Amino acid sequence: MKSIRIFCPATIANLSCGFDVLGLCLDTVGDEMIIHKSAEPGVRITKIEGANLPTNPEANVAGVAALALLHEWQTDFGFDIEIYKRIKAGSGIGSSAASAAGAVFGINELLARPFEKNELVKFAMKGEQLASGNAHADNVAPALLGGFTLVRGYNPLDVIRIESPDELHAVVIHPQIELKTADSRAVLQPTVPLKKAIAQWGNVGGLVAGLYTSDYDLIGRCLHDEVAEPYRKALIPAFEEIKNVALQQGALGSGISGSGPSIFALCKGLSTAKAVASGISVVYDRIGLTYETHISTVNPNGIKILNQD
CATH class of the missing domain: 3.30.70.890 (GHMP kinase, C-terminal domain)
Incomplete structure (x- = not known):
């Protein structure tokens, strides 16, 4: 596989009583992202539509998350990322989380899944840290795992996925x-x-x-x-x-x-x-x-x- 196009969903975090530990994944609103393998090592943000965001990967939540993953799983090739924002920044429905989670999910797929989904959460959290100054998982966890998620603890990271009632x-x-x-x-x-x-x-x-x-x-x-x-x-x-x-x-x-x-x-x-x-x-x-x-x-x-x- 040389490229992948993904839907990166919006999320609702906290859910009133679960400050920084509870979240759910939405199904009808989200960003899209296209990630290509590149012969050149490293990560590049080659295109952003729908938002005025930095293309420098070290100043972009998707880039920071991707670099965190590649720091642990090094390759002799790299990745070019296109981001199509549909979730407005500062909206409260996980705009930065969608980008961070999408980057690590897509790269993991292109690497033939060396990490389980729950292992990707720690990399996506690096993007959240850049966005808000706090490496929280209550948005990136449901974006990656789906359903509801409960972050039982951060040290070590322990995320529990919960199915949603049907109605x-x-x-x-x-x-x-x-x-x-x-x-x-x-x-x-x-x-x-x-x-x-x-x-x-x-x-x-x-x-x-x-x-x-x-x-x-x-x-x-x-x-x-x-x-x-x-x-x-x-x-x-x-x-x-x-x-x-x-x-x-x-x-x-x-x-x-x-x-x-x-x-x-x-x-x-x-x-x-x-x-x-x-x-x-x-x-x-x-x-x-x-x-x-x-x-x-x-x-x-x-x-x-x-x-x-």
């Missing part, structure tokens, strides 16, 4: 403002009161249990954040109103997608998801804020191969 749908509304992860992290408090921490632990455990048992009511009760949302919601226009409307339209729960500004809602069934998307759109229509909405099932596979030769 679960995600709705995302993205107000067209950019909110950088570093800025969103800056508003967080360095310590968490014990009472809030206990509530958060209970919600994480309950959400995981709800996913394994397809208990939609339990899933909804656990989509509550004591740690990040109380501080970040002020950065997102009409957040409380969007969340309240989503719940009124039947969403199981709603919260900030990643570090924002996108807002997600989880729903049982496509009809409910459509009602939620319609209802929350009215809020931004009324205040005159440009936005995008996405309705998606949970992608069970992660990155998809579109073509290879």
